[in-house]
Amino acid sequence: MTQRYDLVFIGLSLSSSWGNGHATTYRALLRGLKAEGKRVLFLERDVPWYAANRDLAVPDFCDLRLYDSVDELVSGHGETLFAARTVVVGSYVPEGRKVIDAVAAIGPTQLCFYDIDTPVTMDLLLRGEEDCLARRQVPLFDIYFSFAGGEVLERLEREFGAQRAVALYCSVDAERHAPAADPTPKWDLGYLGTYSDDRQPKLEALLIEPARRLPDMRFVVAGSQYPDDIDWPANVERIEHLPPDLHAGFYQSQRFTLNVTRADMVAAGWSPSVRLFEAAACHTPIISDFWRGLDELLPEDEAVLIARDAGDVVTILTALSNSHREDIARRAAAIVRQDHTGQARARDLVAALAAPVMERRAAVAGARA
Incomplete structure (x- = not known):
């Protein structure tokens, strides 16, 4: 029987923090989602660099699965992606453009993008470099979550065609980052x-x-x-x-x-x-x-x-x-x-995901009235 998750993330890396800031961002957010009672699956491309430098092979706050190719992602996890309430594809996923097309074809209930590199991504799109995300794909997402806020959100909607751009800053795991009991600076x-x-x-x-x-x-x-x-x-x-x-x-x-x-x-x-x-x-x-x-x-x-x-x-x-x-x-x-804790950011994410659903329900109710 296919397991049903509240959210499925397809991201650069959760298992290894070596040479990337994505892992710590995802870890804080996903720990926060667990604290909010959400069941989460993280899908990560199994690549040699991260395989040799894994510092979190078995997370205790979500399920982690590795895949070797886009074809294996679809054949091995397609039913799970279809059954999930929300699928979130992250920035800098290997062969991201192909991954997005494949996941969109599966037709999850809610498809979102989480850009942890938004200014870099926009620059790449303007230069026509589309390995991780194609400009034509930006309007496919129900929500484009951006690690950058402010004027960037307006640009994503106006210039790149995002349906809805929402700031989702990185966050900190507050339980693992606290003041020293007896600070003695080195x-x-x-x-x-x-x-x-x-x-x-x-x-x-x-x-x-x-x-x-x-x-x-x-x-x-x-x-x-x-x-x-x-x-x-x-x-x-x-x-x-x-x-x-x-x-x-x-x-x-x-x-x-x-x-x-x-x-x-x-x-x-x-x-x-x-x-x-x-x-x-x-x-x-x-x-x-x-x-x-x-x-x-x-x-x-x-x-x-x-x-x-x-x-x-x-x-x-x-x-x-x-x-x-x-x-x-x-x-x-x-x-x-x-x-800016992981749990605060998880609440931000959950609230943003619920908003389109509530808007659709209000529209249906208005039409029936």
Whole structure:
């Protein structure tokens, strides 16, 4: 007998967080959905990179199944996809265009897209690069969930033809990210993120250069795929990979943490990183680059500190009082724990999915009246 799920996700990766931020985003959201009483299946393409670096092979908050090809996805899970109340295809799924066409042909009750890379996706579509999503497919989805909000949602509907674009920011697993009982910072400033060409100049300006100017302070950069030719100062420690279970301890060991945003996300605005929420939940004060919408999530100088150059970072590290630092951390944590946990985001998702159903019911009732 075919198992019936409330939601089926087809995403980049849930089982491995190595070199991608999708896994932590999905894990927080799906844990939240379980807490809300939803039964969830996650379907993931079995690829060598993630197979060799799995840190969550058997999740306790959803069912996880691997598939080898689009044909196997359809033959092995077609009945389940048809029976599910909602199917959500994620961004950057291997052969995503083919996956979307195949799932749409099955005809699930509600088909949605969850774009965890929205500004990048829009840029790819404008350039005609459609391996993961074709522009013609955008109107197929009942809801286009976007990790970026604000003006991006209007563009998705106006320019790309989305039926309904809804912000679904990333979120944090609040149970796994909490303040340290006895904080003893090991580093003055840290950064967690996979290497990216367009982020690296800001990392150079906002962490590496301050490290050169402050040789008596301690810095750390955690993340994979950094080139071997980067000239790291002696007081910058490197951690090649940091599994999600160690993120909280990492943030708890910093006086400040740095948030650096990819160029596409800065241009789009309203694109908070999951690292932003993780750090805030751990009561670690955040120094961030600026992008539109940031102060709507975390008010500047109240819940986040903005740095535009190395001098700003040096001033913060050397001149900000401990009381101001603690106030900023406390305010950010309160905001995140109220609005940006996995369970809060799960409620957002469930409410958005229910809205079209309620609208259809109201229309039917009106027609009968």
